[in-house]
Amino acid sequence: MKNVLITGGAGFIGSNLALKLLKKGFTITVLDNLSEQIHGVNPEKNSPLLRSIENKVTFIKGCVTSRNDWMEALKNQDVVVHLAAETGTGQSMYEIEKYNSVNIGGTALMLDILANTKHSVKKVVVASSRAIYGEGRYLVPSTGQYVYPEARMEEQMLKGDFNVSTHGIHELLKLVPTDEQSKIHPTSVYGITKQVQEQMVMLVCKSINIAAVAFRYQNVYGPGQSLSNPYTGILSIFSSLIKSGKSINIFEDGEESRDFVFIDDVVDATILGIEMDEANNEVFNVGTGVPINVLTVVKSLINCYGASVGYKVSGNFRLGDIRHNYADLTKIGSRLGFQPKVQFEEGIKEFANWVNKQNVSLGDSYEQSIDEMKNKGMYK
Template sequence: MTTPSSSARPGGTVLVTGGAGFIGCAISAALMESFDRVVVVDSLHPQIHASGRRPPELAAAAELIVRDVTEAATWDDVLARVTPDVVVHLAAETGTAQSLNESTRHTHVNVVGTSQLLDGLNRHHKLPRRIVLSSSRAVYGEGAWRRADGKLFYPGQRTSVTLEKGEWDFPGAEPVAMNAAQTFPAPVSVYGATKLAQENILQAWAKSYDVETVILRLQNVYGPGQSLINPYTGIMSLFCRMAMGGKSIPLYEDGDVRRDFILIDDVASAILAGALSTTVRGTPIDIGSGEFQTIGTAAGLIARHYNAPQPHVTGQYRQGDVRHAWADVSAAADVLGWTPQYSLTQGIDLLADWIDAQPDVQPA
């Protein structure tokens, strides 16, 4: 992983919440190269960490403190021992569909976990120089669409009635790329609402104390190291396991749902840039591959990799899913000096090769 040219090695201490998860492990080695001390706070939730043990992917020199971010006592313990210069806030419940059924859990972890962190920093008089928040494209909901006359509008959440009729798109309009400078956030899932709340809470707090903020709205993250036991962390690993078993991958709606699949390596370099860049502005930044692919295209590439049957359209749908989502990444280049490096084909090959090498992995 390369460090953006606009950054410098700051040294000091970086505190990473949720740092034993998929993204945290992916950035841990690079953080060790850039900071003198890396401290990870993670609950090792069994939905992600079935064994309850420290993940081997986490850099050996990173200090792991197993505690719950939603508890005030956690921060009294951690901040008695740690004075962070930079905080990378990754800790969150991430399941879009699951958030509809477990709203309290998602709200508690994502919102209260954030406010407890901030209260702890204030209570112990240990304000960091910068906080980097891993946010989500889910804050946009369906985002903006453009009518034939060129005017933008916000269609809002698709209803059960329209979905039951198979009315997937909004007639007479085309979606546009998500851009934090132009696209108004309007989440259509509990998860998206909690991520937007995280952003708002952090910005209100940080501006009051002159703490720098870097808010990264991530698109669909996938790649080696992704949980193979958590059904709520993305479809790419699930598709690989289906194709591995010789199954035809089922496609929801009409298979033409657009997504911006971004490889974990690119996400890791974006977060590192957010932690190190000297040119931050404080406004949210979109992080994605810079282009969209349909779900059908991604599934077809995976099927071809495994020589599996072609994917098939089911017409099923999921409440809380948006129709199309992809990012305009120009601000990431301008502010952070960051651009994505991997194509979808490269990323799928890397993910599939990694899955194939895992012991005891089972086809789905």
Template structure:
């Protein structure tokens, strides 16, 4: 029997990859709800790369998750919901507060409100939520004196003096980061992270009350072909690529040693689709990442080499308030519950990503503007001004 899957945000970077994978499964009928924002899709969204890759693979509804009537229409006859629609970007969230709350919190609230009106006629069996590793804040660390700790964050005064390491909140000792497990404390340090944690809580509260299964995924740094090259608020791969192709200098924030866990979008899509009927994932929060950390300077150097760019990589000490120091997921749970192992290495994924970028129109004009916006709001500090 054919199952209908609603993918909110299904024309976005991650959503479009999930839709393409679902389209290879004849037992699924795919419906997409997406607003096609200019920040992601440009001024002519229906000609964008992402929209073009999904428009013939699904029933497409162009609409806003904040519009209740549209959500009611989109949920009609749906068996599964993959909820991806959200405002993303930690820096931008710190001054676009109402926008992030309205889309991320009220958007999901609309889904539950619409489902509650259906009562016993509700057909939705499971909701899959795309959450974020950002809910962990700085994540999990070890202190030589206090053992495992979950620090609140780095002190601005330390960073102004070039100290970008993590220190214990109790004894001030320098900390060593370790992979973050799903049972780690959640200490969001951006409004974006707060809204993702709020989504998780809403899912954990409302799904059991409505007899709906759920799986919550905490994505690490997702990358791959289709990643927005126009949105300066998310994705250092896109930001670095547009600058490297113009042979412009790259501002490497902090000391360049801050690390991230990069996971290819195809691996993310595979895990999400696997979880649809994987009962072992029901009621679970699961990290999705590579389990390996890569420093920002390593990423910049690798991209520079692939592109053959003459850009200078300048470690400036500039920093954004709320940025984390390190980011590595413990992926044991994903492996045990879903049989998940990343299939695409970072080198392979970056090479494929760069090849795709070379065929796209790039624009770095918004990057400096985005930094100016964050600086004006007090969320970005220049050490070199």
């Protein structure tokens, strides 16, 4: 299976995946709409991610919501790696139709074509997300029971209480890694769309005898990540603020944590899904299995850049954000032999070294995104 279509293949994960697959002898086709939010203005000339794959892949500028673009892109393909999606958790709470149209509608269109036309596709690998879990898994220390807290209430967080709780349990819950059997209860429209996307792929592909693999990526970061997209990961946002000499506003109490996984590890895991039959018809977490809190992220970045900017733990928060989630990697380790190679301390330095070589500017886009959320009642 040497012909691989990567939707969203000019993006951060997609372009890195394409380059590594090319080295392994695969023939790559990329379908990407070159979204301005990701690639900036005039991306054909100005996007470094696009330039990295230019003249190395068959590139189709198109959208996953277009049947004609799908029909062209799917010709003679053995594998589809479906990465194309709208990805801003906060933005998804008010750009609802857009997120549903692209993430759910685009995936439904692909599956409709695969179910009803002649094609050569033998496997579909879909990018799912840790966002489908909502809050992570917790242990009740006194009973050994696993629980899955619901979304935190606005009234609670306005009082400065950001911890999770579960009805009827009055003791402090212990955070534990989230495995693939954990409860799926997303707290954002983005998370809902990724849940539906994953479930459609796993269900429909099985019914039409196409192997399917879903990867629930944690917070992916690394060189090449967009530094101008205000809806991208916090490492890029914080880096852009630091390099611009601006103070950082840390939401909640700074203790909220995520599992930050380096781009090279994400690419390696995805390739295992393409190449290994053991991955077929399974879902896997992809992360490091280590939670890192936001305050640690900020201090690490300031140290890496040797900057003197300040930061403030403000107590501000966004509705729909979760408190904690980090991956249990037992399944992907035992089934596919995957182990992350890059730990946070190493990866953050490599990321910062790359940022130091870039022309960094968020402009007013970050403040505008905050104002947008305030106006929609999502930011407090």
